Amino acid sequence: MTISNYLTNEHRECDNIFAQAEQEVANGDFKKAEESFLKFADETLLHFKKEEEQFFPMFEELTGSSDGPTMVMKHEHEQVRGLMGKMAEAIESQNRDAYLSLAESMMILLQQHNMKEEQMLYAMADRVTDANRANELISKMEELTL
Amino acid sequence: MFQNSGLSLNQAPPIEVVLRLFLIGSLFGIALSFMLFFWHDNLSDISHPTTLAIVHTLTLGVMASFMLGALFQMMPVLCGVHIKAPIDLSVRVSFTLMFGVIILIFAFLKGESSLYIIASILIAFALFSSTFVMIKELLKIKHSNSSRGMLIALSSLVITLILALILVSMRVGIDIPLNYINLKSIHFSFGLFGWIAILIISVSFQVVEMFYVTPKYSNKYAKFTPLFIFGLLLIYMALQILGYNLAKYILNIILILLAIYALITVDKLKKKKRPINDASILFWYIGMSSLLLFALLGFLNISTLVTALFFTSFALSIMFAMSYKIVPFLVWFHLNAKGYFDAPMMHEVISPKYAKINFYIHTLALITTLIAIKFSIIFYFGSFLLLVSFSMLSYAIYGAWEKYDWTLRNGKKFNLNIN
Ligand SMILES: [Fe+2]
Numbered sequence: 010m011t012i013s014n015y016l017t018n019e020h021r022e023c024d025n026i027f028a029q030a031e032q033e034v035a036n037g038d039f040k041k042a043e044e045s046f047l048k049f050a051d052e053t054l055l056h057f058k059k060e061e062e063q064f065f066p067m068f069e070e071l072t073g074s075s076d077g078p079t080m081v082m083k084h085e086h087e088q089v090r091g092l093m094g095k096m097a098e099a100i101e102s103q104n105r106d107a108y109l110s111l112a113e114s115m116m117i118l119l120q121q122h123n124m125k126e127e128q129m130l131y132a133m134a135d136r137v138t139d140a141n142r143a144n145e146l147i148s149k150m151e152e153l154t155l
Numbered sequence: 156m157f158q159n160s161g162l163s164l165n166q167a168p169p170i171e172v173v174l175r176l177f178l179i180g181s182l183f184g185i186a187l188s189f190m191l192f193f194w195h196d197n198l199s200d201i202s203h204p205t206t207l208a209i210v211h212t213l214t215l216g217v218m219a220s221f222m223l224g225a226l227f228q229m230m231p232v233l234c235g236v237h238i239k240a241p242i243d244l245s246v247r248v249s250f251t252l253m254f255g256v257i258i259l260i261f262a263f264l265k266g267e268s269s270l271y272i273i274a275s276i277l278i279a280f281a282l283f284s285s286t287f288v289m290i291k292e293l294l295k296i297k298h299s300n301s302s303r304g305m306l307i308a309l310s311s312l313v314i315t316l317i318l319a320l321i322l323v324s325m326r327v328g329i330d331i332p333l334n335y336i337n338l339k340s341i342h343f344s345f346g347l348f349g350w351i352a353i354l355i356i357s358v359s360f361q362v363v364e365m366f367y368v369t370p371k372y373s374n375k376y377a378k379f380t381p382l383f384i385f386g387l388l389l390i391y392m393a394l395q396i397l398g399y400n401l402a403k404y405i406l407n408i409i410l411i412l413l414a415i416y417a418l419i420t421v422d423k424l425k426k427k428k429r430p431i432n433d434a435s436i437l438f439w440y441i442g443m444s445s446l447l448l449f450a451l452l453g454f455l456n457i458s459t460l461v462t463a464l465f466f467t468s469f470a471l472s473i474m475f476a477m478s479y480k481i482v483p484f485l486v487w488f489h490l491n492a493k494g495y496f497d498a499p500m501m502h503e504v505i506s507p508k509y510a511k512i513n514f515y516i517h518t519l520a521l522i523t524t525l526i527a528i529k530f531s532i533i534f535y536f537g538s539f540l541l542l543v544s545f546s547m548l549s550y551a552i553y554g555a556w557e558k559y560d561w562t563l564r565n566g567k568k569f570n571l572n573i574n
């Protein structure tokens with residue numbers, strides 16, 4: 010498996026859970042929605058952790074810069090985390106409209122972020138790492154927990 | 156490599172760059188509605204002064220404004236292209252384009268050479284200065300399918316514009332040994348297919364997936380479609396200039412490609428992961444159905460007017476779709492990034508209900524205009540609905556801008572030390 014495949018799969022997985030939570034909120038089923046949302050938050054935060062603790066440092070080492078693209082990505086992670094907090098509040102207070110509105114911003118923000126990672130950072134990482142290095146990174150990321 | 160990609164914290168251009176152009180575009184939509192109300196009788200004569208005024212209000216006043224606005228926003232964010240001094244550039248471009256189009260309308264109506272010349276200078280200045288900067292920056296980056304498509308679309312705009320300048324020169328009496336009618340067909344083929352269609356197609360390769368969380372377009376498809384259409388247009392141009400009859404078959408191939416694109420896009424939208432059908436996605440469906448019907452009618456060579464209406468419906472619907480997504484997102488995004496914790500949420504900027512009402516009125520306007528082609532009296536009703544539709548869009552954009560400014564002045568802010 011390539012680094013790109015591994016991390017891109019996680020993006021798609023998060024999209025799926027996110028869509029499920031959104032559907033459940035739209036249906037007014039807040040009990041299920043809360044479960045799905047928490048799952049989405051956990052998966053996304055774990056993914057961020059994998060990037061910030063393993064992938065970005067390797068990327069910085071390979072490209073020799075730490076204030077370029079990875080800094081932008083970390084900044085966007087912060088924006089996503091902030092929005093996640095607001096979505097959790099909306100779900101707790103069972104505020105359907107607020108949730109759906111925040112979900113809209115979240116999706117655009119997250120998709121835009123993911124697209125940049127997939128098209129630029131992941132693609133480049135694939136090009137400059139051999140299979141050994143890639144496998145090593147993936148197994149290190151696999152070990153991480155929240 | 157990343158030095159060239161220009162990915163930086165300040166990548167999104169200031170919001171006014173985009174909103175001003177969107178607002179000007181939708182105000183031209185209001186003007187367009189009035190023109191249709193009074194001048195619909197001559198629509199079937201494509202060379203009639205009022206028809207030319209209507210067509211250019213639509214393509215330059217409405218569409219070019221929106222598309223340039225969208226490019227100012229998307230090139231930095233989606234392609235990592237850095238545009239220097241975006242506010243200065245966009246102010247210059249917006250106002251020269253606006254006055255240029257207004258003067259062009261009078262030029263068509265009065266047929267006066269001096270007006271044609273002033274209008275051409277203003278419009279050429281607006282479009283060349285923006286496309287020059289954009290093309291220059293796009294040539295520096297490593298391409299994604301979208302950015303390559305944008306580059307092709309901008310090149311088509313340059314060709315469309317050069318042809319327009321030649322046409323104007325001929326109109327004001329300069330002797331150029333070329334066939335006016337042939338040049339005119341090349342002019343609008345590049346305008347419609349090369350600039351408008353290729354731009355929408357290339358942007359969609361990225362935004363459809365991003366806004367609605369759909370499956371990806373296949374990489375090969377996304378890479379070659381814009382190139383293929385552009386290549387066909389170049390062949391078409393050569394055949395037209397040399398006076399070969401084959402030219403119209405080339406256009407038919409382009410129509411087939413557009414139909415395929417519409418079908419693929421509808422399929423992607425159908426497979427979207429997010430459950431909610433908001434106004435913006437409904438606008439996409441109408442836009443894609445219109446494109447499909449346009450291609451079909453164009454292929455069968457049925458009524459030019461109906462065919463033109465479907466193309467218009469395609470382009471306008473996508474513009475509405477994009478505006479109702481981008482405008483509220485930008486207001487929220489910029490305020491949030493500036494640290495305002497009471498930044499209005501997207502649905503507070505423009506309510507989904509409002510957008511949906513606009514969608515229904517827009518659709519009704521298209522249907523009545525379609526019927527009006529057969530029963531011309533209905534044009535009064537169709538153009539009235541169009542007026543309501545564009546007024547709603549103008550008000551939505553203006554209101555969003557107001558809310559943005561209001562929060563800037565009165566909002567509560569975290570003191571963030573970024574940037
Ligand atoms: Fe990330």
Ligand SMILES: [Fe+2]
Pocket residue numbers: 016020056060123126
């Ligand atoms: Fe990621």
